[in-house]
Amino acid sequence: MIRIRTAFLLLAAFSASPSLALEPIDIDPMIPVNLCELNPALCIEILPIDPCILNPALCIEILPIDPCILNPALCIEILPIDPCVLFPETCVAPPSIDPDYAFGGRQKVKVAGAGKQISVAMYAIELGGLGFAGMDEADRYYVGTWVPVGKTGHKFALTLDPASKSELAAKIAAAASSMTGAPQNVVFTKSPKIILKIDDAGGATLKIKCRGVLNGTDIPVKYKAKLVGQAVAAILLP
Numbered sequence: 001m002i003r004i005r006t007a008f009l010l011l012a013a014f015s016a017s018p019s020l021a022l023e024p025i026d027i028d029p030m031i032p033v034n035l036c037e038l039n040p041a042l043c044i045e046i047l048p049i050d051p052c053i054l055n056p057a058l059c060i061e062i063l064p065i066d067p068c069i070l071n072p073a074l075c076i077e078i079l080p081i082d083p084c085v086l087f088p089e090t091c092v093a094p095p096s097i098d099p100d101y102a103f104g105g106r107q108k109v110k111v112a113g114a115g116k117q118i119s120v121a122m123y124a125i126e127l128g129g130l131g132f133a134g135m136d137e138a139d140r141y142y143v144g145t146w147v148p149v150g151k152t153g154h155k156f157a158l159t160l161d162p163a164s165k166s167e168l169a170a171k172i173a174a175a176a177s178s179m180t181g182a183p184q185n186v187v188f189t190k191s192p193k194i195i196l197k198i199d200d201a202g203g204a205t206l207k208i209k210c211r212g213v214l215n216g217t218d219i220p221v222k223y224k225a226k227l228v229g230q231a232v233a234a235i236l237l238p
Contacts, residue, residue, distance in 0.1 A: 099124035103206045103229035109175035110222045140167045158194035185215035202231045
């Protein structure tokens with residue numbers, strides 16, 4: 001009974017005291033309540049912690065290891081071996097010739113659809129037995145056989161051996177390449193026709209005619225040279 005009376009007395013005193021009375025809060029129900037204003041601690045931005053700060057070892061940049069450091073043998077520059085060292089027999093320089101006749105003049109290469117090219121040509125020819133050796137202005141070496149033709153005894157037909165035919169084809173192909181603007185190879189459709197004619201005064205003429213096609217095509221290629229010359233002995237005389 002005493003406890004109930006005491007509670008009523010405290011409640012009456014709390015209501016009568018102006019300092020302890022609660023004032024009503026004026027809240028407009030149409031305006032949303034900003035929780036950050038009511039409790040700023042709720043709105044403190046917590047930034048993520050940089051893992052590199054927590055564990056710097058995670059952020060060390062590991063550069064790739066140069067394989068040349070691990071195995072220097074991998075990075076030794078291996079220069080190409082000169083085939084002449086491995087197979088000296090394949091690189092023997094063509095034998096020098098002691099020419100009997102020296103010729104000079106013009107040569108013409110004609111490629112269908114690409115025009116023609118005219119340039120200077122020089123040949124030196126050494127005759128012997130039934131064979132001959134020659135060299136042109138580009139130091140290409142030619143060998144083959146010759147036979148007399150006609151009844152005068154001063155006219156000869158020269159026939160190139162297979163390697164020399166390839167050299168002459170390469171000579172013509174070089175001109176064809178410069179004319180077409182692309183690397184070319186030439187295949188003969190007829191054997192080159194080479195005629196050497198010597199006159200009684202020691203002069204001579206050399207005529208060369210070739211026909212072929214650009215390799216892999218049917219584009220005609222023609223080579224023609226008409227050269228004049230004379231015996232080397234006559235050239236060397238004062």
